[in-house]
Amino acid sequence: MRRGYVLETSFQDHDKLVWAFGGGKGGAGRTLLSTTLGILLAKEGRDVVIFDGDLECANAHTALGMRQPQKTLSDFIRGKTQDINEIAVPTPFRNLRLISSSGDSISSVSPSSSVKNRLIKQVGSIACAHLFADIGPGLSSWPVDLFLEGDIQVIVITPEPTAVETAYNFIRMFIYRKIKNLLGDPRLEETVKAEFTGIGTRGLNDVMERVLELVSVSDKSAADRIIKSIGEMELKLVVNQTLDRHDKHIGPAICEIVNKFYGIRIDYAGFIPFDERVALSLRRGRPFIAEYETSETAACFSVTLRELLNSASARSRKRQLNFMAS
């Protein structure tokens, strides 16, 4: 949920959890993870909506074993409907609905930034207990800003260096956008942007320290907001398609690096082993989790879901305590 800084601990939206699945690299498994965990959670009786945030190559419906829905985000974008909840269509799974961005039209491909901003605001009005946002690939403002809306922010990677490299870029971009959104002064934004351009040689630790120095000179409260908000960040990491034990070690190792050098906190939430039945069931038009409910891979999805839920409730308790203490 988008929350103003002041509202951050005020429980305005405590009845809805937004799960964001990002990471930047196409094909890493965000759609697989968001739909599978969505199905599992809905099965437990929770009211879940999957929001297909991949405007350009939407296929969460296919991953759920559905045809393209009649109503999609393009209806909303084109003004055919004013209430985003009207385009949350039922899926073959009880308690699970889908907001598909798959559409017809050219209009939903690369919508203007004002449309994207409107969409992001609308994410808050989707009525459900759990909103699963499947974030599209890339590092542009749409995927990154949508990811920023998450209460549970999950980075999904595969163990390949391509996905690892992109995930680091995605996290850096995410931190940059987060800081930028807290500034509200175009000149300061430019300064910060210039500093972040030097990340490749100087590293994020140094860049952030410099940014804080610069920001606090002209806007002390903005600097405090940045410190607080970076300090509260808690990303989660899931590694998909692991083949061997080396692959299983890569997740905790990435967390180690990010925790020390990126100024934010990231926790390892689990791995999903490579399983060709995932692809085979997709070809048959059935979600893997529905076909192989009792497989070991399915157990890995469940463990990951549990891990994410536990950390979300621990975090909400912490917020609650902070709120009561303040």
Next chain:
Amino acid sequence: MIRNARHLDLHEILNLRPDAEPEDIERAYLHLTTIYSENSRAAYGALSDEERRWMVKRIQEAYEALMIRAGAVAETRQSAQGRKQISQSPGVPVRSDGHISAGQDAYKQGRNPPGGANHGGELAIKADSQLSAKAVTGAHLRNIRIAKGATLDDISAATKVKKSYLEAIESDNPQRFPAPVFMKGFLKAYAKALGLNPDEISEKYLHREQ
């Protein structure tokens, strides 16, 4: 303040609690050097080259400093607890400071120990006098250990260094160590347990290796 690796202390760098045992330090060191190595898949695209190199150096420093510190703590604890481990072993006299007693205390008396204060027998004199040479070999160290009546198990118990590593030191086999710094740390602990000067031994032993 936003967290920054440059502000982390020795334990934090290795993700250790302040009361970490030498085995924990060893494990953390090995684990982290892998993560931050040049060919690490996990670090791919994560850090600037300067940051990565800085971290590798910092891990090394933290490891060495904590191993030495842990060795000193273990020694104090040992002497406080009555130095049971070593004194149980027959024939190994234990000095009041917890070191295995030597014929001479090479640590204090330097390269040319006088023969007068000899409690450890001829072999010990012979062995200790080998230390005045420019180079120290694993065989020298083994001789000193045997002269002092200590087994590898005694030394391993006293230093918390695995027996296999002690054997590697005595057989001059640096390949057994995952990284040179391991050998250095363990060698120092080993020398200390024998009552020798850790820095001097490590210098003479490793210098020869190179």
